[in-house]
Every structure is written in C-alpha cells, then in structure tokens.
Amino acid sequence: MNTQKLTSHSFHPAKAAANRPAASLLAQAMQTLRRWSQLARQRRQLASLSDEMLKDIGRSRADIEQEAGRPFWDDPDRR
Incomplete structure (x- = not known):
C-alpha cells in the first residue's frame, strides 16, 4: 500500500481548522x-406607503423621507 498517496488525500485537521475562520467570515459577510438588502427593501416599502397608511401607523411623510434617505448600511438595530 502506498502511504504517500493515502496521506495526500487524507483529512488534515490543521487545514480544516485554518478554513473555519474564513468560512465564518464568509457566513458573517x-x-x-442579507441584512442590508432587507433594510433597503423595507425603506423602499415605507416610502411607497400612502399618507393615509402612514397616519395609521403613526408616522409622517417627513419621518419616512428621513428613514428612506438613510444609507442601506445604516442599521438602527446595531446602534
């Protein structure tokens, strides 16, 4: 049996461990x-509401224009 061939295709814990931070970073990115996309979509939806709908939820057109004008990366949940 050729041991060199076996080790070249076997599992290497050190290499697997080195890939974990990259995978975690990719998952976080x-x-x-996804969160930025969700924020942008929600802000577009808010901006499309009628004044009557905004009144129903207790917001003014000025409130919504301010919110819709914020950049997609400005996440109020992360303050």
Whole structure:
C-alpha cells in the first residue's frame, strides 16, 4: 500500500481548522449583505406607503423621507 498517496488525500485537521475562520467570515459577510438588502427593501416599502397608511401607523411623510434617505448600511438595530 502506498502511504504517500493515502496521506495526500487524507483529512488534515490543521487545514480544516485554518478554513473555519474564513468560512465564518464568509457566513458573517453573507448575513450582513442579507441584512442590508432587507433594510433597503423595507425603506423602499415605507416610502411607497400612502399618507393615509402612514397616519395609521403613526408616522409622517417627513419621518419616512428621513428613514428612506438613510444609507442601506445604516442599521438602527446595531446602534
């Protein structure tokens, strides 16, 4: 049996451990991108509401214009 061939295709814990931080970083980046997309969508939806609908939820057009004008990365939940 050729042991060199076996070790070249076997599991390497050190390499797997080195990939974990990269995978975690990628997962975190994907989560951030999803959150930014969600914020942008919600702000567009708010901006499209009629004045009557805004009155029903207790907001003014000025409130919504201010919120809709914020950049997508400005997350109020992360303050």
